[in-house]
Amino acid sequence: MTLKLHNTKSGQLETFVPLEPGRATLYACGPTVYDNAHVGHARASAAFDILVRHLKASGYEVNYARNYTDVDDKIIKRAREKNQDWQALAQTYIDSFREDMAAINCLEPTHTPRATEYIQGMIEDIQEIIRRGFAYAVEGDVYFDVPAWRDYGQLSRREMEEQEAGARVAVDERKKSPADFALWKAAKPEEPSWPSPWGPGRPGWHIECSTMSSRLLGPEFDIHGGGQDLIFPHHENELAQSGALGRPMARIWAHNGFVRLNNEKMSKSLGNFFTVKDVLSKFDGETLRYLLVSKHYRGPLDFSDEALREAEKALERIYRALEGAEALMGEEGCLAFNMDLVKEFREKFTEALDDDLNTAKALGVVFDVVRSLNRAVTAGNQCETVAYFAGLKIMGDELGLWQRPPEEFFAAQGVLKSVDLKAEDIERMIVARTQARAAKNWAEADRIRDELADKGVILEDKAGATTWKYSA
């Protein structure tokens, strides 16, 4: 089977046919680095990370670029508020973003260009757009001439005449048309600027992506991604600029849905957001990733502590299965032969991801494997255990989940839940409980178990020994 992706431009599911066989080129719009990443950014990153992992697993060599907008009104404004150098501020949040994405196990893209590294290229592109008659300069600013570009609106499929132009934003008198947008902005006093044919200034937001994607991936590439809020105007404008330069840009435009909080879009402007760091103070990064992956990337995702707790429970079930299998592992000789056992599961799993990255459906297959694995372990069947264990890990790798040793996952729960008992305290209480049990003092045994449970430690009486773990 082959990958099918939803293309915003056509509004349809399309078979992924790369420009170059065996290679996939992707560009995703990254953050403007003036603040910490919130859960919405995490969702976009996770969605395209799954795409990259799936392409790689399908045998593609992937060239993935994701930019940082490191000069922009908001960065300048925030730097002023904090009385800080704007470049230092941008660097701080680039570091923060990378840290957060690593926490949710997103692979670092092949290229992470910064807008400020491509200013010269942007100036060249703007000059060419003007030369071709699709932009004009006014008092140090340069605007893209939207009415001149007949295809404008083809991505978001909207007629400009039907839009409420200027409904919420004052129309700039100097623009020929209210829809025209800035390619270059003349610098105001005290603002960072670069010399240009139109005087000192800085690039507009949209031109960055047109310039950087063409330099890193070429005039045409396979997939361009971002959140649905970027469809218009950002991606429409990118497409217009690139089109005016004779560059077709992406064949497939993929957009992820929003994260919602109390039924509203989580966004900086509404102020109703949780940063990734907020979430990481209470939940494991892997738990957040599981939540993001548990629903199809294009639909809305309702964010809540309850949703995170459910994600935690689901992950716990998987890690418990992996942990239970450990005692039976080590029969390498069984591996090759018995992989036939998981063949069908793996095919279904791949089919699910091929179907516009249906991670929710893929997780359904994962839990079928979990059940099979638990059965094999209970039956003491080493060869089956090895096969299902391997299958589970392979699927997890493609989703960027459950790759850690189970002990590490459970230990992390103890830290996150602030369990104030040290391992030796717990062991001591277990010894006391074992003695009580030996004396058939069930009341005392149960009291100890309840006390531990209250503090977040779960006891399990296995044959011959009692084990414990922090509960998720």
Next chain:
RNA sequence: GGCGGCAUAGCCAAGUGGUAAGGCGACGGUCUGCAAAACCGUUAUUCGGCGGUUCAAAUCCGCCUGCCGCCUCCA
């Protein structure tokens, strides 16, 4: 006003023509001193509402209702 999305069990969530995946929870069983975990079984005759097409619809068409988003910076 234009464009787009969503509506499936107590909760989360798959499912684009063939008779409702999966997770959480709940209930019953096996195991256990009792539990926990695991396994087995039960938990939507029904998919926002009303019509229509069809042998057959959650899935296609029409109308309606509710919610969300874009048209300004936003993943």
